[in-house]
Amino acid sequence: MEDVQSQCDVRGIAIQCVGVSDVHLPFLIKTKDGGFQQVLARIRFTVALPQEYKGTHMSRFLEILMPWSEKPLAEHEMEAMLEEALARLSAQSAEVELRFKYFIGKKAPVSRRESLLDLGCTFRGKKRVGAPMEFTLGVDVPFTSLCPCSKAISRYGAHNQRSICRVAVRFHEGKPCIFIEDLAALVEAQGSAPIYPLLKREDEKFVTEHAYENPKFVEDILRDTVLALRSLEGISYFFVECENDESIHNHNAFAAHEETVPAGNR
Template sequence: MTHMTQGRNSIKDVQNSCDERGIAIQKVGVSDVHLPFLIKTKSGSFQTVLAKIKLTVDLPEEFKGTHMSRFIEILSDWSQKPVLYRDMEYMLTDTIDRLQAKRAHIDINFKYFIEKTAPVSGLKSMLDYDCVFSGELARGEHLDFTFGITVPFTSLCPCSKEISQYGAHNQRGIMRAKIKQQLGKFVWIEDLAEMMEQQGSCQVYPLLKREDEKYVTEKAYENPKFVEDVLRDLVLMLRKVDGIQWFEVECENYESIHNHSAYAAHVESVDK
């Protein structure tokens, strides 16, 4: 036996000692872990993203602590493999096995980039979307998976358009959606983003020429919506998406003539 092995074996493992306070911990692990991750795309390839991750397991009342280093080992291994719904189930199964736990949970927050085409000039550019994959798995059960995305949009105030002799004030807004789908169902990030963008007065584009700016300005003017309108149209759209069991949506307009935002939210279980 080498000197290094002897030294490692002689180090006291405090976290494996017994705790007598009788309190089980539902979630213990690591948070704010930043790693490059590979996210599967609709095209069949993958996109490298910078992910901020929280990975936890349950801890029985008799154990003093968990093995924190193992979480980093797991995430480092999985950061090299493209991740989607089914892959998260394998990842959490791996976590449960390595940590000898009954339940594991993960949140992967990341920016995802989708190519956008300007409406008139046809110029292409990349727009970033804040996304989160959340998964919870109990030993011997199926993955409980939630997907969230934040989508920017333009809205134009119907009241301003109605009462003004010319013009109407508009604002940039964001809509957030979290969805939970039936086992075996999955909606791609690209598809959900596109469906959500249709619910505002107009889409947001990173790159616009003069002819594009004219188009989006007039399109928003022809399609005025309150924040409540955007939210309700978003709800109606999500009700039609195949396999959704539950969703939570929020809309927020960053008002251009007020020093506050307009906000609306809705949560719904879908019975299909």
């Protein structure tokens, strides 16, 4: 049958990214303990298309993804997936992004009751022919924040809110990326208090008082997160944004920051 996609295009426009998006597949994500966690991933998978080609072969993206969805996945497997895309689609560059919910175990601070906290996570890989993959890990971490100003001016109590810190990190070539569990713990520690899916009364008392003794503005949380990320060995780039879902206003408080860290600075 005629292959229209492989026909020549004369408009002289190379397309930077073409492929498939909003693909939903179960994937196996490697965990810190050496096992894996099954997740439902939302995927975007693209390659660069030279100006002389009319189109790419969309079916090949799914043909590549299906076998990889059955293998525990981390950086090494992401790079192999992209190398396969470069070869099978005759491309000079390829990108893949997986968005998924990842669950980490939490123990309540006093009762020690166990529960699972879901985190929004992203694996993003970019690769050019002959170059190492650029891998980015993204994690959205919720916690509690308590307003220092409210505490300072009130006779009793202080308003608090649920906050979320969205972090994306990359590491220099040859340096392994941090595990999801470790990055989440590092970010969570910068809030006023952690969030737990399951709390008994004694836990609720502990968390409430812990937040009250650790008040932070959104700017405080952001700056403390920046300092924590700077301390990571081998980090090359990070982006942070923190958002407080304000409890006494009809708007949110927001702060963001990004940095590129040259090799040798860490």
